[in-house]
Amino acid sequence: MLRAGGTDAPLRGVWQATAIGFMANNVLPARGGEFARAYAASRLLPCRFTTALASIAVERVFDGLVLVLLLAAAIAAPGFPATATIAGKSLSSIAWWTGMVFVVLLVMLFAIVHAPQGALRLGGDAVRAVLPERAAGFLVTIGHHFIDGLLVLKRPRDFALVVLWSFVLWLVNGGAFYTGFLAFHLDALPFASALLLQGIVAIGVAIPSSPGFFGLFEYASRAGLGLYGVAAAEAVSFAVGIHIGWFVPITVIGLWTLARANLSLGDLRARAEPA
Secondary structure, three states, rough: OHHHHHOOOOHHHHHHHHHHHHHHHHHHHOHHHHHHHHHHHHHHOOOOOHHHHHHHHHHHHHHHHHHHHHHHHHOOOOOEEEOOOOOOOHHHHHHHHHHHHOOOHHHHHHHHHOOOHHHHHHHHHHOOOOOOHHHHHHHHHHHHHHHHHHHHHHHHHHHHHHHHHHHHHHHHHHHHHHHHHHOOOOOOOOOHHHHHHHHHHHHHHOOOHHHOOOOHHHHHHHHHHHHOOOHHHOOOOHHHHHHHHHHHHHHHHHHHHHHHOOHHHHHHHHHHHOO
C-alpha cells in the first residue's frame, strides 16, 4: 500500500513499524497503537505520518470486509443456528450492519482517491468555515498527503494483492484460533467456529478500550464460544490463555524493536494522545 503511493517501503522497516504499532496497542489505551504505527513508519521509512496513517485506514477497511465475509461464511456453515444472538441481537444482523459500515467507508475512500480535488475542495471549504485561513491551509496540505496513502485503491493489481493478503492473514489468524481450540481440548469445534470467533472478537475489540483489550477479548470469546455450547468457564479459560499467549510475544518483540529504532514509549504516547 505504501509503495502504491510512491514510498520506498522495504520489508524490514514496515515490519518494525507494524511490530511497534501492535505492541503499542497492548500498552496504550483507545487503540493508540494505530497512531503509534504511523508515527514509527514516518521515522523508519521515507513517508509522512499522514500517508502512513491513510494506508492503515485502508488496511482496516479491508480487514473489516474480509472478517465480515469470513464471519458470514461461518454463519452459513451447516449446523450453525440461524437464530443465534449475542447480547440480544441477531448475529446475522450484526454481520450485515457491520459489513455495510465497511462498504460505506470503502466507497467514501474510493470517492476521495478518484476525485481528490473535489474532496479537498469540499474539505477545505468546511474547515475554512470554522478555522483561520492559515490553519485551514495546513489541514488541506495534510489532506494531500493523506490521499497519497489511498492510491492503492486506484491500481487494480495492487488492490487485488491487498485483498488476497487480507484473506491470507485472516485465514492464518483463524488457524491460530483453531490451534488454541486443540490446545484447550475444544477439538470438537469445527474450523468454521474459529472464523466466527475471530470475527466476533475483532468486532468487540474494535471499540477503543483498555490497553491490550483485556476484558473485551474475554467477553467476546465467551459469547462466541457459547453459541457452540461451550461452558462459560471453559470459554474464559481459553480466552485468557490464548490472549496472554498472543500478548506477550508481540509486546516483547515490539519493545525490542522500539529500542533498536532509538524510539521510546514516550514518543509513541505523545503522538497517540493528541490523536
